[in-house]
Amino acid sequence: MADQLKGRTVFITGSGGVLGSTYVRRMLDEGARVIASDLKGHRADALIEKHGANENFRFYDLDVGDEDGCTEIFQRILKDGWEPNVVLNNAAITGELLMGAGKPFPDFADTSVEDFERTLRTNLTGAFMIARQMDRDIVGKWPCTLVNVASMYALNGAHHPIYDGMPFKNFSAYGVTKAGIHGLTVWLAGYWAPRKATVNTIAPGAVFNNHSEEFQKRVGELIMAGRMCEPDEIADVMLFLASPQSGYMTGQLVNVDGGFSAW
Numbered sequence: 704m705a706d707q708l709k710g711r712t713v714f715i716t717g718s719g720g721v722l723g724s725t726y727v728r729r730m731l732d733e734g735a736r737v738i739a740s741d742l743k744g745h746r747a748d749a750l751i752e753k754h755g756a757n758e759n760f761r762f763y764d765l766d767v768g769d770e771d772g773c774t775e776i777f778q779r780i781l782k783d784g785w786e787p788n789v790v791l792n793n794a795a796i797t798g799e800l801l802m803g804a805g806k807p808f809p810d811f812a813d814t815s816v817e818d819f820e821r822t823l824r825t826n827l828t829g830a831f832m833i834a835r836q837m838d839r840d841i842v843g844k845w846p847c848t849l850v851n852v853a854s855m856y857a858l859n860g861a862h863h864p865i866y867d868g869m870p871f872k873n874f875s876a877y878g879v880t881k882a883g884i885h886g887l888t889v890w891l892a893g894y895w896a897p898r899k900a901t902v903n904t905i906a907p908g909a910v911f912n913n914h915s916e917e918f919q920k921r922v923g924e925l926i927m928a929g930r931m932c933e934p935d936e937i938a939d940v941m942l943f944l945a946s947p948q949s950g951y952m953t954g955q956l957v958n959v960d961g962g963f964s965a966w
């Protein structure tokens with residue numbers, strides 16, 4: 704569909720990651736103005752290098768765990784002349800990111816309160832702070848929508864054996880935050896409805912990102928479709944949720960997981 708997002712101005716957190724960068728590319732292709740944001744660093748740099756010359760693209764540094772940054776973000780965007788009508792709470796500390804410092808992935812018994820709370824701060828409190836600021840600066844001023852990002856491991860427990868011998872595991876706080884984010888969605892849906900704002904959750908399945916053959920096989924056996932998905936297959940549904948065609952949906956959790964959650 705061409706121009707599915709014409710008239711949409713989409714603000715995305717964590718835009719430089721596997722899925723975020725796919726949303727940016729696909730949304731620009733569909734005629735949206737895209738306001739990307741992420742932590743400073745190589746992911747942000749790559750995104751700016753790729754899209755910086757596009758007049759429909761802007762980038763703002765934003766750590767969603769930083770309250771001042773979240774409080775100021777929409778005022779910065781509005782001051783620069785764009786009015787976001789779609790917001791994607793996409794930023795997250797994923798399990799892989801916890802290994803960033805090169806330390807071994809912690810077992811549950813060795814999980815520190817610091818790592819647990821750091822994950823809550825980014826994945827859940829960050830999403831709350833963006834939604835709260837949307838409420839203050841945008842909701843009720845023009846029709847708008849928020850998409851919160853959960854996971855197939857939000858309302859379903861992780862299959863721990865598939866991580867045996869892998870360099871990463873499923874981190875306990877991750878699933879906790881992803882279950883919590885849908886709580887934020889259903890809470891906000893009724894709260895915002897009188898002001899013509901909708902809010903939904905997308906729960907992506909297992910996205911292929913250079914995983915080993917063995918890991919792909921183990922995950923594939925848990926999925927009706929028998930395989931991991933491509934980022935564009937999640938983006939197809941994200942585009943719909945960001946488009947006017949989803950205008951009568953609010954408070955919903957949309958699983959895009961090859962049937963994983965339906966066995």
Ligand SMILES: NC(=O)c1ccc[n+]([C@@H]2O[C@H](COP(=O)([O-])OP(=O)(O)OC[C@H]3O[C@@H](n4cnc5c(N)ncnc54)[C@H](O)[C@@H]3O)[C@@H](O)[C@H]2O)c1
Nearest residue numbers: 717719720721722723766767793794795852854907909910
């Ligand atoms: N990839 C998957 O298999 C999968 C499955 C289910 C859900 N998801 C969810 O989809 C979303 C995107 O995932 P992804 O696969 O692109 O992950 P990713 O790790 O590739 O990208 C996450 C992005 O969030 C950014 N980020 C981390 N902390 C941040 C902070 N404090 N402030 C701002 N940005 C921050 C990172 O810099 C990164 O660009 C996440 O919410 C993730 O939980 C992913």
